[in-house]
Amino acid sequence: MQSIFAKNGSETPEPVKAEVTGSVPSWLQGTLLRNGPGLFSVGSCExxxxxxxxxxxxxxxxxxxxxxxxxxxxxxxxxxxxxKADKIVVSEFGTMIYPDPCTNIFSRAFTHLRNIISNFTDNNLINIIRYGQDYYATSEINYMNQIDPGTLETIGRVSPHMRMTVLRF
Structure with a gap:
């Protein structure tokens, strides 16, 4: 199912040489990192x-x-x-995940409480920041994700309250 917002993006894990119209100044050296939403549906969920x-x-x-x-x-x-679930299982800014209505009232209540307590998203899709020599994907949530600026691999999740200690995957 295609999202009403945009087409799902795809990864380009290996560097691809861009076709340049005009010229890129030879003095321009370095890497620009950008971040934003790229996957608008998972499985049949949007x-x-x-x-x-x-x-x-x-x-x-x-x-x-x-x-x-x-x-x-x-x-x-x-x-x-x-x-892994092939569907959206973590609530986001405008997309709430609700308990399964087919379960009994206790299961629904437990699921709802678990979602509130432990299902905080760490989908950092707003910005990239540099802290010392490290780079992090960030947004207005409780966690940041450290990334490798060369390969774009995710290194681990970080809580600013943990003095920038990286939680390795």
């Missing part, structure tokens, strides 16, 4: 808000008058859980 899509990180590298591009989904706990 997100209800533009800010809910799973994070897709983009890398634009400029060297010697050429540019290469690559992209990868942020492999957050949220992303991994959704992909």
């Amino acid at each position: 997100y209800n808000h533009w800010f809910d899509g799973m994070s897709l990180i983009h890398s634009f590298t400029f060297r010697n008058g050429e540019m290469t591009y690559r992209s990868k989904f942020l492999k957050s706990h949220t992303y991994n859980r959704n992909i």
Whole structure:
């Protein structure tokens, strides 16, 4: 099922040389990292808000008058859980996940409480920040995800309250 918001993005894990119209200045050297929503449906489930899509990180590298591009989904706990379940199982900004109505009242209550307490998303799809030599995908939630700026691999989830200690996957 295709989302009403946008077409699902895809990963480009290996650098692809861009076709340049005009020229890239030879003095322009370095990498620009961008972050934003890229996966708007999982299985047959769709997100209800533009800010809910799973994070897709983009890398634009400029060297010697050429540019290469690559992209990868942020492999957050949220992303991994959704992909494993083949549906959206973690609530986001505008997409709430509700208990299964076919279960009894106690199971529904427990599921709802578990979702509130332990299902905080770590889908950091807003920005990339640099802290020392480390790079993090960030948003307005309780966690950040450290990424490798060269490969775009997700290194681990970090809580700012834990003095930037990386939780390795």
